[in-house]
Amino acid sequence: MSERLEKHLFIAGPAGAEPEVLAALSEPIEPHYGPEFVAKYNECRALFKQALRTEGDLFLIVGPGTAALDAAMASALRDGARVLVPRNGWFGLRTAEMLRAHRCEVDEIEFELGQPIDPDVVAERLAGGDYAAVSWVHHETSTGVLNPVEPISRAAHAVGAITILDAVSSLAGTELLVDDWGIDLCAAVGNKGLAAQPGLAAITVSERAWAAIDANPDTRGWYLDLRVWRRYDREWAAWHPYPTTVPSGILAGLTTTLRLILAEGLDERIVRTRDAATRIREGLRNLGFEMFVDDEHASPITTSVLPHPDLSAEDMLVALRERYQIYVSGGLADLAGKLFRVGHMGRGINEEETELLLNALAELLQEARTAPTENAGVEGANA
Ligand SMILES: Cc1ncc(COP(=O)(O)O)c(C=O)c1O
Numbered sequence: 535m536s537e538r539l540e541k542h543l544f545i546a547g548p549a550g551a552e553p554e555v556l557a558a559l560s561e562p563i564e565p566h567y568g569p570e571f572v573a574k575y576n577e578c579r580a581l582f583k584q585a586l587r588t589e590g591d592l593f594l595i596v597g598p599g600t601a602a603l604d605a606a607m608a609s610a611l612r613d614g615a616r617v618l619v620p621r622n623g624w625f626g627l628r629t630a631e632m633l634r635a636h637r638c639e640v641d642e643i644e645f646e647l648g649q650p651i652d653p654d655v656v657a658e659r660l661a662g663g664d665y666a667a668v669s670w671v672h673h674e675t676s677t678g679v680l681n682p683v684e685p686i687s688r689a690a691h692a693v694g695a696i697t698i699l700d701a702v703s704s705l706a707g708t709e710l711l712v713d714d715w716g717i718d719l720c721a722a723v724g725n726k727g728l729a730a731q732p733g734l735a736a737i738t739v740s741e742r743a744w745a746a747i748d749a750n751p752d753t754r755g756w757y758l759d760l761r762v763w764r765r766y767d768r769e770w771a772a773w774h775p776y777p778t779t780v781p782s783g784i785l786a787g788l789t790t791t792l793r794l795i796l797a798e799g800l801d802e803r804i805v806r807t808r809d810a811a812t813r814i815r816e817g818l819r820n821l822g823f824e825m826f827v828d829d830e831h832a833s834p835i836t837t838s839v840l841p842h843p844d845l846s847a848e849d850m851l852v853a854l855r856e857r858y859q860i861y862v863s864g865g866l867a868d869l870a871g872k873l874f875r876v877g878h879m880g881r882g883i884n885e886e887e888t889e890l891l892l893n894a895l896a897e898l899l900q901e902a903r904t905a906p907t908e909n910a911g912v913e914g915a916n917a
Contacts, residue, residue, distance in 0.1 A: 542882070544891055545863040546675045546836045547703055547726035549880025551787065552794060558786040559731055566782060567774040575775065578785055581792035582736050585705060585800060586722060588712035591739040593763045594788075596780055599702035599723035601758060602735035603632060606698050606719035607669075608753075609760035610746040613637040615666040618659060618695070620651040620686070624676035624866045629669050629700060636754060641665075647869075648827045648838075651681045657689035665695040666746070673704035676866045678827050678836035678875060680708060687716035696746050702726060702735075706795060707807045707835035707879060718743035724788045727807070727835065728795065729880030733784035808834040810883035814876055817892040821899055826873045837876045838865075845902040847874045850895070858894045 622645035706727030724730035826838035841847040863875040
């Protein structure tokens with residue numbers, strides 16, 4: 535067990551899991567059907583709904599967060615549906631790409647990197663077009679900016695459009711109120727703020743979303759069609775309320791972390807996440823780093839940081855990994871080499887962990903000052 539805990543994940547997800555979660559993962563494999571297992575699935579689903587603050591429908595889909603997004607798009611949007619995508623980073627760009635793959639007609643509004651989406655601009659554009667949906671990212675993980683949700687939902691509903699939110703990296707790190715904010719299809723995942731093993735994603739479905747799904751004459755595939763998931767949920771409720779195999783260990787790990795987080799209190803967890811981000815930002819500034827996003831718009835979930843003048847981002851990431859088993863994300867796509875990102879999720883928000891990272895960086899910078907290295911770029915970093 536101790537060996538498993540030696541990797542210190544400060545990447546922008548997946549996050550390091552608590553020992554109780556790792557223990558649950560190694561429980562014996564069990565059949566994925568029958569009343570006993572269905573009770574476990576339903577418990578996990580109920581806890582996930584609590585975390586997302588929804589009383590609507592929720593399906594736990596076997597797959598990454600992208601599977602939940604694909605399920606939302608494939609089910610609710612007919613071929614040629616017009617969708618508005620306000621975006622301010624790589625994950626927003628990816629949203630537009632996914633929608634085009636779903637044969638939607640996509641209109642994009644681009645906002646500056648490091649700045650949040652302006653809901654007034656979105657509302658204005660929505661009022662001037664016949665949109666079936668608005669699809670955007672809550673926490674833009676490529677830069678660490680939190681985007682507004684409720685005002686965009688309100689503007690969308692005012693013109694009869696549904697809302698599809700990518701909340702993959704925001705859940706459990708910041709407030710996320712699915713029902714109160716009118717999110718019709720909210721995609722989330724177990725392995726970021728919830729700090730479980732990757733493998734299970736969640737999609738919530740409002741009444742408004744069901745109306746759009748039921749009115750959609752098109753299908754794109756079967757596994758990620760929410761009509762299929764609803765049918766199994768109803769018709770096989772007692773013994774197998776999902777269309778395929780659910781991994782028992784991953785489910786047990788997810789339930790365990792949800793229990794831990796909800797017992798701590800979601801609000802308390804969010805405060806602890808924010809405190810970790812504050813400690814890291816302050817500590818990094820004290821070491822001479824500059825932040826990519828100003829404090830007003832910086833998310834508590836990921837901190838984007840410009841490389842230090844005394845140490846290239848690449849050398850820093852490699853040294854952290856090789857010498858301290860500390861993992862930090864680089865910049866994505868156009869931002870490769872221009873910044874690095876520290877995730878505030880899972881075990882990485884614990885005080886001893888944030889201290890470990892700041893101490894390691896202080897040591898590396900001290901060494902770099904005595905033997906400076908050349909500034910080099912970072913490639914191919916994970917999200
Ligand atoms: C905002 C956002 N959306 C989507 C994804 C993709 O999630 P997954 O890799 O679980 O499919 C990520 C992963 O980092 C993300 O941060």
